[in-house]
Amino acid sequence: MGRVHGDIVIRRRNNIDKRDDYTKYRKELQEDFNNICGYCGKDKRCLYEEHELDHFVPRGIDDTRINDYYNLVYACKKCNGSKQKDWPTKDKNIPHNEKIGYCDPATEEFDEHLGRDDEGNIFYKTEVGKYMYKRFHFDIRPISYVWKLMELMKRENELCSIKNKDLERLEILDKIKELREYLRYNV
Numbered sequence: 105m106g107r108v109h110g111d112i113v114i115r116r117r118n119n120i121d122k123r124d125d126y127t128k129y130r131k132e133l134q135e136d137f138n139n140i141c142g143y144c145g146k147d148k149r150c151l152y153e154e155h156e157l158d159h160f161v162p163r164g165i166d167d168t169r170i171n172d173y174y175n176l177v178y179a180c181k182k183c184n185g186s187k188q189k190d191w192p193t194k195d196k197n198i199p200h201n202e203k204i205g206y207c208d209p210a211t212e213e214f215d216e217h218l219g220r221d222d223e224g225n226i227f228y229k230t231e232v233g234k235y236m237y238k239r240f241h242f243d244i245r246p247i248s249y250v251w252k253l254m255e256l257m258k259r260e261n262e263l264c265s266i267k268n269k270d271l272e273r274l275e276i277l278d279k280i281k282e283l284r285e286y287l288r289y290n291v
């Protein structure tokens with residue numbers, strides 16, 4: 105059994121300078137999250153649309169952290185749209201109460217709540233994990249297909265780096281590309 109983020113360890117960098125608009129952190133956040141959504145692990149390169157900048161503690165709960173880098177999560181549109189203003193503990197200092205709420209994906213704790221099985225599906229290990237699992241609709245989204253697409257894209261990279269004109273390899277690359285382009289609109 106694996107991690108939601110696979111081999112990637114998401115941690116926000118230290119000592120980032122203060123900025124007056126959270127959208128100005130996009131580049132650094134994308135780097136710190138290694139291009140993947142903090143919640144579902146989807147690589148932005150699977151999609152045509154950009155990932156978004158989620159406020160972990162929603163703006164309506166804590167308006168002092170709107171431009172706080174350490175409150176931002178690089179998140180896909182689906183995850184960000186599912187979470188929205190939800191903060192069930194209603195207390196800005198309590199992300200979860202061991203039953204309901206959220207865990208920051210840029211912490212070691214995240215893996216205690218959610219994991220990924222060999223097929224690429226996300227599963228929950230705790231009550232908090234279950235809360236997030238339901239809230240992000242991991243049960244009905246094509247989570248394992250996105251994971252398989254990401255695996256395929258890694259293999260595609262490996263195949264691309266081989267410099268010969270082997271026809272079979274080129275045909276396989278064409279097929280992967282076709283599938284990837286189709287899925288980009290559908291995951």
Ligand SMILES: [Zn+2]
Nearest residue numbers: 141144180183
């Ligand atoms: Zn996501």
